[in-house]
Every structure is written in C-alpha cells, then in structure tokens.
Amino acid sequence: MSFPNFSEYIIIGAGIHGLSTAWRLAKKLNEQDEDVEGRIVVLEKSGIASGASGIACGVVRNNYFQPAMRELMAHSVNLWESDPSGLHYHPVGYMQISCEAMRDDVSKIYEQQQAIGYESVFIEGENASTKYMRGIFDDWQAKGITSVLHEKKGGYSNQTKAMYSLASKVEALGVRIITGVEVKGFNLSSGSDTVKSVETNLGTIDCERIVVGAGPWVRDFWNMLDLPKQIQVKDLKGEIHNDVDMWRYWQLEEGVLKVEPDTLKTNDGNIPPVIHVDTDAPLISDVDGSVITKDMWGIYYKPDWHFGGIQGGASPYKVDTPVDEVKVDPYGPSSPEFISSKEFAHMWVSALAHCHKRFEGSMPKYHKDPSGGIGCFTPDSFPVFDHFKENVAVIADSNHGWKMIGVGHLIADEILGDEQDLLKPFRFDRFSKGELHPVSNSPYPWS
Numbered sequence: 388m389s390f391p392n393f394s395e396y397i398i399i400g401a402g403i404h405g406l407s408t409a410w411r412l413a414k415k416l417n418e419q420d421e422d423v424e425g426r427i428v429v430l431e432k433s434g435i436a437s438g439a440s441g442i443a444c445g446v447v448r449n450n451y452f453q454p455a456m457r458e459l460m461a462h463s464v465n466l467w468e469s470d471p472s473g474l475h476y477h478p479v480g481y482m483q484i485s486c487e488a489m490r491d492d493v494s495k496i497y498e499q500q501q502a503i504g505y506e507s508v509f510i511e512g513e514n515a516s517t518k519y520m521r522g523i524f525d526d527w528q529a530k531g532i533t534s535v536l537h538e539k540k541g542g543y544s545n546q547t548k549a550m551y552s553l554a555s556k557v558e559a560l561g562v563r564i565i566t567g568v569e570v571k572g573f574n575l576s577s578g579s580d581t582v583k584s585v586e587t588n589l590g591t592i593d594c595e596r597i598v599v600g601a602g603p604w605v606r607d608f609w610n611m612l613d614l615p616k617q618i619q620v621k622d623l624k625g626e627i628h629n630d631v632d633m634w635r636y637w638q639l640e641e642g643v644l645k646v647e648p649d650t651l652k653t654n655d656g657n658i659p660p661v662i663h664v665d666t667d668a669p670l671i672s673d674v675d676g677s678v679i680t681k682d683m684w685g686i687y688y689k690p691d692w693h694f695g696g697i698q699g700g701a702s703p704y705k706v707d708t709p710v711d712e713v714k715v716d717p718y719g720p721s722s723p724e725f726i727s728s729k730e731f732a733h734m735w736v737s738a739l740a741h742c743h744k745r746f747e748g749s750m751p752k753y754h755k756d757p758s759g760g761i762g763c764f765t766p767d768s769f770p771v772f773d774h775f776k777e778n779v780a781v782i783a784d785s786n787h788g789w790k791m792i793g794v795g796h797l798i799a800d801e802i803l804g805d806e807q808d809l810l811k812p813f814r815f816d817r818f819s820k821g822e823l824h825p826v827s828n829s830p831y832p833w834s
C-alpha cells in the first residue's frame with residue numbers, strides 16, 4: 388500500500404490511547420454505515436507497543452483519592468471487563484494496604500467507591516487488617532498496617548498481548564496502522580489555527596483531525612504545537628505560581644523476581660488480587676539487616692505468567708535533568724540512563740520479604756534484565772485531555788494511563804461532536820483557573 392497523502396483522521400502513536408481512540412472512532416463510523424477504509428491512519432515511529440504501553444506493569448485499579456479520577460477509571464474498568472479474554476485482562480481485584488497516615492484518605496476513597504457502585508471492602512484496625520490478610524496469605528507479616536481496601540473489580544492485563552489484540556481489532560475495522568513513520572511537525576492553514584497537514588519523515592499527509600497519543604513524547608508534541616513550556620498554576624489555596632514547567636519526567640522503577648508465579652497464590656490456590664502496600668514501618672534489608680528507610684515507602688506486586696515471576700514496582704523518583712534535555716529515546720529497558728537501579732532491587736525484594744515470609748532470602752532470584760522507564764507528568768501529576776488549535780486532541784495521561792483504556796473512546800466521541808463530562812475535569816485551563824485535583828498522603832505522584 389502506498390504512503391497516504393491524505394487521511395481524514397490522523398492518530399499519532401500506537402500505544403494504548405492511540406489504538407483505543409482508533410477503535411472507537413472506527414466503530415462509531417461503522418455504526419453510522421460509513422466506510423472507514425482509508426479515513427483513519429495511526430502513525431507510529433517505531434512499532435506497536437514500543438512506548439510506555441509496551442512496558443507497563445498492566446495494573447488496572449480504582450483507588451484514587453480524586454473523585455474525577457475515580458469516575459473516569461470506573462468507565463475504563465468497565466471497558467476492560469467488556470472483553471477480558473480479547474484484552475488479556477485478569478479481573479483478580481486490587482488491594483490497597485496502608486499504614487495509619489493513609490487511613491482517612493483511603494476510607495474516603497472507599498466511601499466514594501460505594502457511592503458510585505464500585506464494589507470494594509474496607510477493613511480497619513491493625514488486628515482486623517492482619518487477620519484479613521492472613522485469610523488470603525497465611526505468611527502475611529507486614530507491620531504497621533491499619534487499613535485494607537479490597538477492590539473486587541480491577542486487576543491487571545498483559546500489556547503486549549493486549550496491545551496486539553487491540554491492533555487486530557482496529558485493523559479489522561478498516562484502520563491503517565503505519566509503523567516506521569515519525570511525525571516531525573504540523574502545518575497550519577494560512578491565516579487560521581487549523582492544522583492542515585502533518586509533516587513526517589516519509590512525506591506530508593493532509594488531514595482534517597489529529598489525535599496525539601504520544602505518551603512520554605508528549606513534551607515534543609507540545610512544542611510542535613507551540614504550546615507554553617511554562618505556565619501559571621493557581622493552587623488549591625488560591626496562590627499563584629508563575630513559570631511552572633508544563634512537563635517533568637519521573638523514573639518508574641519496576642522489576643521481576645524470577646520465581647514460579649504460583650509462589651504467590653492465595654491460601655485457597657487462587658490468583659491473588661494485585662497487592663499494593665504503603666507503610667511507614669521501618670524497612671529492613673533482607674540481605675544484610677541494615678535499615679533501608681524509616682520514611683514512608685510503598686510497593687506493588689502480582690504473580691505474572693507473562694513476565695515469568697512476581698512483577699511489580701515501588702515509588703518513582705523525579706528526573707532532575709531539565710525537561711527539554713531529557714533523552715526519551717532509546718526508551719524503556721533500552722535506555723542507557725533510565726532503568727531500574729540496584730537500590731530499587733534491594734528495596735523492593737526486601738519489601739516483599741517484609742510482607743511475606745515466603746520471599747525471605749530471595750534476593751538472588753531478582754532478574755538480571757534491565758526494566759522500568761520514564762513517564763511525562765503535568766504540574767499536578769494528573770492528566771490533560773484536551774483540544775488545541777482547531778482540530779488537535781491531545782491525550783497526555785501523566786503516566787496514569789495503561790488502566791485508562793476508555794479515554795481514547797471518550798476522545799473519539801468528542802471528536803465526533805459529543806463533549807464528555809468525564810473528561811471535563813482534565814482540561815488544560817484547570818491550572819490557570821485553580822481547579823486542581825485534591826492530593827492525598829500517598830507516597831506516589833499518581834494517587
């Protein structure tokens with residue numbers, strides 16, 4: 388097939404958001420008896436799932452402190468649940484296991500989950516929490532835990548399998564995915580703010596609508612669209628902060644303990660929920676008995692047959708390099724700079740042993756391959772889903788996004804003229820208006 392010189396809809400990025408947008412757009416056009424063939428192209432500079440979507444841990448959860456995030460996530464979880472086998476989704480549930488400093492926040496999350504009908508159980512008190520956890524894992528031994536939020540929905544999905552499955556779905560609907568095409572810039576119609584064509588390394592493509600789903604590369608598209616590198620932010624107290632960088636990078640630390648995934652089955656032999664623990668109990672090295680930290684720490688983990696072991700991660704750290712100098716390519720495990728550190732491995736495996744006796748002494752089984760990757764975050768660490776120029780939609784998920792499979796659907800609906808209430812709290816102008824999302828006491832920038 389020859390390289391197109393026109394496509395009505397151009398979607399940039401074959402990650403979860405680009406493909407989810409293409410999926411809904413094509414489906415809607417089909418439903419309206421419109422021919423999709425040749426009207427939607429996805430342009431991808433590398434390959435399908437070569438960005439963050441290809442290395443995500445795959446966790447799908449809803450324990451968000453922010454009401455707007457919770458409602459949006461409930462919509463996405465429903466989409467995962469609509470086709471578990473087709474999307475390689477395991478609806479095993481999710482547990483937020485916390486120390487006292489987080490109990491109030493998590494209790495609010497629980498109350499609001501009940502209000503929107505999102506099924507969950509909340510256990511409070513140290514003894515009750517330990518008893519509940521030992522009912523699931525008889526070797527549970529984490530200290531200082533005073534609440535357990537057990538979300539019965541959510542779970543995890545196998546990222547690359549899910550991505551290839553999504554790609555097949557969209558191609559079957561008539562969407563063309565072209566890999567090896569790098570978008571270099573946008574051309575405006577003269578005298579207007581409408582993008583009339585996209586410049587690529589293989590030529591120019593005229594278009595009517597564009598969706599940018601570029602994950603960690605969103606910084607580059609923001610610059611191509613001539614949007615402000617620094618912005619004014621009005622915080623929740625009404626204070627104004629000038630010249631705040633629009634983007635910053637964080638390094639996500641993840642890894643795999645190469646033991647049989649079955650090692651982490653529940654007492655009754657089932658696959659457990661995804662486990663997330665946040666605590667301020669001192670973390671002691673499982674290798675040499677030294678104190679790793681006395682501050683709040685957090686980990687998450689799950690048995691994963693796709694990764695071949697117990698897979699998970701810990702709190703990320705902020706990348707100090709000035710944002711325009713951060714080298715996003717080569718991305719993920721191929722990066723010479725942004726992969727999980729030895730310190731992470733030591734901390735994470737010791738934390739696993741802090742939680743379960745079965746993981747004591749397992750440091751030698753930590754995998755040797757590089758893992759982890761960077762994410763591009765907004766000033767308040769929550770997504771921007773908005774429309775710029777006259778015809779460009781930007782999906783910038785601030786690294787929340789594997790679980791947000793529904794966002795592309797909502798953006799597709801907006802492009803077809805139907806504004807979505809679920810997306811309104813994520814518009815760019817919330818920073819100048821002071822309509823930021825509330826923040827919790829979690830050690831993560833994304834909770």
Ligand SMILES: Cc1cc2nc3c(=O)[nH]c(=O)nc-3n(C[C@H](O)[C@H](O)[C@H](O)COP(=O)(O)OP(=O)(O)OC[C@H]3O[C@@H](n4cnc5c(N)ncnc54)[C@H](O)[C@@H]3O)c2cc1C
Nearest residue numbers: 400402403404432438439440444445446570602788789790
């Ligand atoms: C280590 C790690 C673990 C994570 N774990 C989870 C998790 O468990 N749960 C969760 O919900 N989220 C998780 N996330 C976050 C999640 O992976 C991302 O938020 C999400 O995958 C972003 O999807 P995307 O479609 O926006 O971007 P991507 O998947 O990065 O896709 C963007 C695509 O755009 C392409 N592209 C970039 N520039 C150009 C260009 N100029 N021209 C053409 N194509 C271009 C890239 O090659 C890439 O394929 C994790 C992230 C990381 C890094």
